[in-house]
Amino acid sequence: MAAPELLSDEGYRADGRRPAELRKVRARMGVFAQADGSAYIEQGNTKALAVVYGPHEMRGSRSKALPDRALVNCQYSMATFSTGERRRRPHGDRQAGELALQLKQTFEAAILTRLYPRSQIDIYVQILQADGGNYCACVNAATLAVMDAGIPMRDYVCASAAGLAEDTPLADLSGPEEAAGGPRLVLALLPASGQIALLQLSARLHQERLEAVLEAAGRACRALHAVLDRVVRQRLQEVTALLGD
């Protein structure tokens, strides 16, 4: 039996999308009352929940406080039921640690941390269902949650992955597409300025194709930005309507 093809000759991916199309995105802000900010996002079958606390005083060791800016603390976890096989992940899962570090770097770049010296901002994200692009869903959810918390940011941070099938770049890789083992480029973008908060490439990719794949990922990020922006505006309307009463 042959392996499933990523892109059929007719130009459709295994799940029926065209190469540049994203999976369906659904998002909500303010899903938890007790947190300062929270958001939930679905990108296809990948579902993520983000919660933000802060900015608040340093907890734990005060010595870690930064004199000139806020400390961004990120935690990433996956629900035991998030994958097909139920699996308990011990704390300190290496992949989780790495992703948390990447999230931290991404949001340190986006949040205006200098406004809050000697304080701390906590971002907790959890994957409820994993189907490819976990990091991207986390970034997008966290962006919404940070906004929900009212923490000033330079811009939205939108993240998306892109891969390659023969010569065609594929935007927003799904779980099976990630599992196929081709190159995967993860991009976290500040869409207004076009600044890159994080860029990660796994597996080998020929230099000549990098530009096309990067372009596809960038376009996906901008498309996501439009969706997220709509969600934020809608949320804003709801909140103002409530305040107006």
Add this chain to the structure above:
Amino acid sequence: MLTSRTFVKRTRAGAVVKVVREHYLREDIPCGAAACRLCPPRPAGPGLGLEAQPSGAASSLCPGPHYLLPDTNLLLHQIDILEDPVIKNVIVLQTVLQEVRNRSAPVYKRIRDVIGNPEKHFYSFTNEHHRETYIEQKQGETSNDRNDRAIRVAVKWYNEHLKKMEDEEKIQVIFLTNDRINKEKALEEGITAYTCEEYIKSLIANPDLVDRLACVSDEGKEIESGKIIFPEHIALSKLQQGIKAGIYLQGTYRASRDNYLEATVWVHGDAEENKEIIIQGLKHLNRAVHEDIVAVELLAKDEWVAPSSVVLQDDGQNEDDIENEEEKENILKTSVNKDMLRPTGKVVGIIKRNWRPFCGMLSKSQIKEARRHLFTPADRRIPRIRIETRQADRLEGQRIVVAIDGWPRNSRYPNDMKHREDLRHLYVCSVDPPGCTDIDDALHCREVENGNIEVGVHIADVSHFIRPGNALDEESAKRGTTVYLCEKRIDMVPELLSSNLCSLRSNVDRLAFSCIWEMNHKAEILKTRFTKSIINSKASLTYAEAQMRIDSATMNDDITTSLRGLNKLAKILKKKRIDNGALTLSSPEVRFHMDSETHDPIDLQTKELKETNSMVEEFMLLANVSVAQKIYDEFPEFALLRKHPAPPPSNYDILVKAAKSKNLEIKTDSAKALAESLDKAESPTFPYLNTLLRILTTRCMMQAVYFCSGMDNDFHHYGLASPIYTHFTSPIRRYADIIVHRLLAVAIGADSTYPELTDKHKLADMCKNLNYRHKMAQYAQRASVAFHTQLFFKSKGVVNEDAYILFVRKNAVVVLIPKYGLEGTVFFEEKGKPTPRLDYNNEVLSLTVEDTTLRVFDKVKVNIMLDASNIQHQKIRMVLVEPKILGYDAPANPSAETSSKDEPEKKKKKLQK
């Protein structure tokens, strides 16, 4: 654009896992008809889509314009028909394509080509992602039934869709299926459906197509022809019972070189009949691989076949192609000649697999994303192997080594010449025994400007070809050494490497690892240098040829002068070595002259040593010592060295006593004393005595062994009187040398290290294996000599020869026959005969039989013959002829030494009674 999303549940083999996949349904998938204005325009893709006015063969069944829509089985079996230029305007559904792709890669490739052909107007419709043609699997519905239904839904949709077009003449879609049930259901649902046969026969003016219809009976065929090609193997426990009971026979499976559908099994044991069993046909071969130990069940006599003389190669891309195979099997059976019938059987189980890494090429699958490919081994007796890899692109066209569990091992990439010194201008030559093809050393010698002499030893750079960790490396590490038997060699590395690529043959560029000294005329080393190099040997000489060049005054070419220089230095080196206390030992070595046709030994000859032998040896020793010092300096913990422990003094007892009996004194307190006293131990009346003593000394020695420097602290090499020693000069035939090469390469910065090389425990384990292998190789070599000696005496009959007594035992004496280098035991006790009176004296090493006293080193005459009374253990038997012992008769023998041709013949017959 994105309309709906459903979940598809799947379970994978093994653990049942629920997999949820997104499945987007779309509204923008075009129907492909050129005249359709409802659908969005077709994106650029393969083919041109369906024609507005379908051209193509007119059919009497449906005279109107129509498109065809075949189902999966039809496409699989009638691809020949569909490829015909007459057939145009065919809709191929995604469902059908996917099924075809999973069932047969070649057909998938063909249909893809057809779709891509603009003349044919085939269109592939992505029905699974179309909002109106996607269906979900119902409860209790098999996926086959679901797919059939999906196809019917698509046909229905097409018909309705095409009706919406504003053309006056409606185009119809005709469903083609050979499945009776499917057709009935389609007709029920109001779909025009025909079998392929019906449709093709209705084609006007194209009767020839009918001939091309594959005659496939419709029902259920595809299920039977599914995956089960071979009968199951029987469990090992049952096999053993069966073998005991005689139902099955155990034997070694030998695939035929010419015919992949035929093999023979050599039955083990000594059964007279059914020794060789023929296995014919894929089913009977039953997945056995060349050299496996298998269990075979004999077929009934009327099913016996004769070995076919047909040459068949497995070249079918598709292994599901059963019909073809059957056809081929029939070819085998046609030429049956009654007399030629041989026992025929079938393989029922595999007792022991003989899977090893195989070398060959990858034949790439025709589906570009496929990860499973066929691997074609270089040896035709090995079946093709299915391997799974994602790097097919990289492996394609490369020669790769594959282990039969399906892992691609490694591919060899050429290396650059960065670290190599070009020494091709030097007058390098090699000196070896005649007939030597694995030349691993070459030498050169020249005078440099400052009056000193530059001497170079160039060793084949085997480590360049055998990279750490690859299959070749693992195999050679296991073998440890090349085994030299009489007229046969069992290589450590493949012949291509040993006799060609690595072998430093003359007049070709070869990669070498060179050790270059600068010496003065007293053979004192001033400078030592190691480098990877490239050389071009100017001559490969035998010892005799080299000797002849040195001796002949008329030859004065560069090679000869070089040889003379080497010879001169070698003599000085040897003298120095001996002064240091190196031992010169001796052991009788013989060489057989073989009959090239029968491989029977005709004559045998003691290996004679020339000056050039010792010349080459001397420089090899020097190189080994230099390299040992270098790698030990660089890696004190994990240098692979060779030591020769001093024997415990008690080992020498026998030698001292033996010498004493001849009034000679042997000192054994040091190697030097031993060497000196051996040199003095000569008797004018008995010139062979010295050699005998040296042979005896050899027997007192310990085995030299490899060891890892970090695991031991006694490095001394007793025999060579060198504080440190290793093996560097024969990497083609010894694995230890390869390791030493790698260490040295790292030491001079020409190569990089790897984890196993710097792990002293691993190295120590390796040494253990190497020592074991060397010992075994030696045993094999001796056994081979013994075997050929037997063959030799079998043809010679009974002979009488002079011999010397080497050892005296309590009931026998061990004698050495210098003429043949043969050692044998003369027993004085025999079954069924009264034991003679024996008196053994341990002090003076003598044995008194009746009235005759035999002492060590006594010259005797023995009678040699082949004792074939036990077929399994034939041996050489020796009987004392002179001095004659009372009551102990040698068998009536011919007058001494006259072994005329006829008499031994008679003797042989007598013996075989």
